Amino acid sequence: MLVSVIIPNWNGLAHLPVCLASLKSQTHPDFEIIVADNASSDGSREWLAREHAGVRLIALDKNYGFAAACNAGLRQGRGEILALLNNDAEAGPGWLAGIVAAFARHPEAGLVASKMLLFDRRDTLHSAGDEYRRDGTPANRGVWQKDGPDYAQERFVFSACGGAAAYRRAMLDAVGLFDEDFFYSCEDTDLAWRAQLAGWRCVYAPGAVVYHKLSATGGGVTASYYDGRNFIYLLVKDVPVGVWRKHWQEIAAAQLRIFGKALSAAIRGGGAARARLCGQLAGLLAIPRLLRKRQEVHAARRASDDYLESLLARA
Numbered sequence: 455m456l457v458s459v460i461i462p463n464w465n466g467l468a469h470l471p472v473c474l475a476s477l478k479s480q481t482h483p484d485f486e487i488i489v490a491d492n493a494s495s496d497g498s499r500e501w502l503a504r505e506h507a508g509v510r511l512i513a514l515d516k517n518y519g520f521a522a523a524c525n526a527g528l529r530q531g532r533g534e535i536l537a538l539l540n541n542d543a544e545a546g547p548g549w550l551a552g553i554v555a556a557f558a559r560h561p562e563a564g565l566v567a568s569k570m571l572l573f574d575r576r577d578t579l580h581s582a583g584d585e586y587r588r589d590g591t592p593a594n595r596g597v598w599q600k601d602g603p604d605y606a607q608e609r610f611v612f613s614a615c616g617g618a619a620a621y622r623r624a625m626l627d628a629v630g631l632f633d634e635d636f637f638y639s640c641e642d643t644d645l646a647w648r649a650q651l652a653g654w655r656c657v658y659a660p661g662a663v664v665y666h667k668l669s670a671t672g673g674g675v676t677a678s679y680y681d682g683r684n685f686i687y688l689l690v691k692d693v694p695v696g697v698w699r700k701h702w703q704e705i706a707a708a709q710l711r712i713f714g715k716a717l718s719a720a721i722r723g724g725g726a727a728r729a730r731l732c733g734q735l736a737g738l739l740a741i742p743r744l745l746r747k748r749q750e751v752h753a754a755r756r757a758s759d760d761y762l763e764s765l766l767a768r769a
Contacts, residue, residue, distance in 0.1 A: 682733025
């Protein structure tokens with residue numbers, strides 16, 4: 455089965471050699487590699503042309519963000535499975551084989567989540583599938599925990615971290631690609647909400663291992679702004695009325711907690727904290743537009759309130 459591996463890139467030349475070398479060692483032989491480049495200025499394109507002529511390069515004319523770069527690659531991928539891999543990640547030899555096997559075992563799955571371990575601490579988890587909490591905040595399952603028996607079993611989870619996620623083409627055809635308005639952060643959670651609402655499932659595949667250089671190509675002020683904004687995007691666009699009715703107090707408390715912590719840090723001069731506050735404000739201002747998107751998302755809903763409630767993790 456052909457797998458299309460899409461690597462979004464923006465000035466990631468320092469990371470690409472390790473990433474691409476790891477793909478050459480895959481035990482699953484049938485795959486293609488697509489690099490969607492957000493107008494890098496560090497020589498990434500020239501290096502790819504010189505060293506990896508077999509890689510398909512999508513040369514975007516400016517930095518359109520993570521979501522748009524992924525979409526550009528997803529649109530051009532020829533595989534029945536389309537996998538995303540961060541440019542600052544190293545795939546274990548069995549990564550693609552683990553993904554393909556998980557999809558074969560679970561025809562109801564539209565998403566497969568990899569086991570993501572820290573690049574420099576390979577016994578420590580970054581994500582064993584992603585969670586969405588009852589208080590309206592996303593989280594990496596198992597983050598900072600030591601890898602062990604609890605994370606060795608295949609199981610259904612809420613979402614797949616976009617740094618090493620795989621999608622069934624039929625699912626993407628049904629629910630659409632990433633929402634590019636998210637730009638950076640939470641676009642993978644939004645896609646998971648749309649998939650879960652439409653009746654698809656996400657399975658965590660412990661044999662699909664990736665080692666990730668955490669925040670090597672992002673973070674700081676940028677991540678703080680988009681996290682602040684996009685947490686609200688998810689709440690307005692995706693979270694069902696039944697979840698809101700049951701957990702609105704937890705949701706409100708979480709947003710107030712985020713606001714209070716950011717305000718306190720901003721007063722002390724924290725740039726990332728100020729960005730978080732600006733992000734929350736931008737999220738609130740976008741509510742009318744998000745409500746229009748919500749109508750389209752929930753028109754395709756097939757999943758019950760009870761099922762969706764069962765997916766939510768305790769805060």
